[in-house]
Amino acid sequence: MAATVLVIDDSRAIRQQVGDALAQAGYSILEAEDGVQGLSTLSAQHDIAMVICDINMPNMNGLEMLAKLKADPQNAALPVLMLTTEGKADLISQAKRSGAKGWIVKPFKADQLVAAVRKIVGK
């Protein structure tokens, strides 16, 4: 069965771009528009293998969402990859300390993203 990846980004274009790349690689995709909707999706769906999350989003940004996700025992082990235009070293360190698995600075290459997802969750 294909692993399911939850893509959280306020840009539909980016969600589609990520979805296209991962679907071609055999993954199933769920989408959320911000951190609040992302946490809600995680509460409702228990077969999610990984989260890919933007930082700058309305309602709840990606770092807040990451902290809340890691504080929830049900989701604490879920791998999270940050995908963002932000590249500041202190934000990357903050994400690492909060338990993220990696960080990609947009724009991304499809093969690079797929390789990272494969490394984190496997095929």
Added chain:
Amino acid sequence: MSQPVVLDPAQAAIVLALTTDACRDMFQTLGSPVELVQEPTGPAPDICAFIGFSGPSRGTLMISSTSELFRSSYPSQGSPPSVVDLFDWAAEVANQLMGRIKRRFCERGVDFEVSAPTAVKGRDLGGRSPARAGACNLAFTIGNQLVGVCLEITPPDSGKIFKDQAEPIGCAVEGDLVLF
């Protein structure tokens, strides 16, 4: 009412150079040759995207272009993008351009927080905003489409955005992947 802080010409020249470089870097990812133009001509922009930033210096980045440019550069390979998709993509282009500008500011020791972007549609939005103090106005062609960029920036009370011999703020660059 207090007078706005005026950016000195040397600092304004740095803002212009960094913004121009960031625009070239961003726009070349949209798939057509990019040219900085002094006398903008071409189809009138009908989509405008905005993104704000705040910190010791604060302001707004605006980018305007045609639906055609955002349609032709839309990144998903699925069905043709709707009008709402074009707004969304325009906002994301503004977001990615702001990311490049921010990185260049960080290399000169200046940091700021970036807001979520938004976009609107209208008629004859114009390639450039009227010139005003603190505004950096640029026009590019990407293929045969005109793109206007306006960065309005209010410096700190000192009037200096960039300090002499400031330490660079460490940043990853576009496309970098770090696995922990």
